[in-house]
Amino acid sequence: MVGGAGPHSTRAAAALLAPTASLVRTVADPETAEMAKLWENTYRAVNIALANELADACHSLGLAPVPVIEAAATKPYGFMPFYPGPGVGGHCIPCDPHYLLWQLGKVRQPAPLVATALAANSGRPARITERALDLLAEHAVPARRARVLLIGVAYKEGVADVRESPALEILAGLAAVGADVAYCDPLVPSLRTASGPLDHVPDPHTRAWDLVVLNTVHAVHDLAWLRAADAPPVLDTRQRGPVAPRPAPAAEVTA
Structure with missing residues (x-):
């Protein structure tokens, strides 16, 4: 998306960027280009917050959220599926809406829906941490010294980027209570956390765990061991079913 100060600068910038992108769109000015980016990421932030809220509502009503989402997505127009998860991460969705709110604050334009969605997204990792502690308690495992494994710490699948990753807050919250x-x-060999450095565990199936939290499942993850009869309890934060080929036992829950 390119918007220049005038037609000449717009064309020049588009020509410069053309070799780096499959498509370059031009708009009237830089402000339109910037607002388009903020609109896009704010749209996603709001819908992610809604997906998490409705997923929680589904659980309260005894429903699995993903089949409900997939059923809604059969509508051929007017609906884009968003799925629940542990929160938002990366350098765009957690940040860009705040830039928008800051600018709107300067002109005294309220945006309560956006502000509420950001607060909901910020609180999601704490919700996951609480659910993990509840699950440990359900299995009579004290949080202190509980052995908890997080699958995937990158903010999304297929990348090694941990910027603003919900995993960092989840790990910190569990460590804070003594877990x-x-x-x-495999994409993040080492990690700095609030409680100290951690290294990737390459062979988790060889160790005993009190709880496994599915945070970000990469294509390279082999989770077959979690389908075994003696597998530890699993908390699936994204509810997309990476362990789903087996019937969900009582010990496997979603958040």
């Missing part, structure tokens, strides 16, 4: 936390993410 013995670890993670398995």
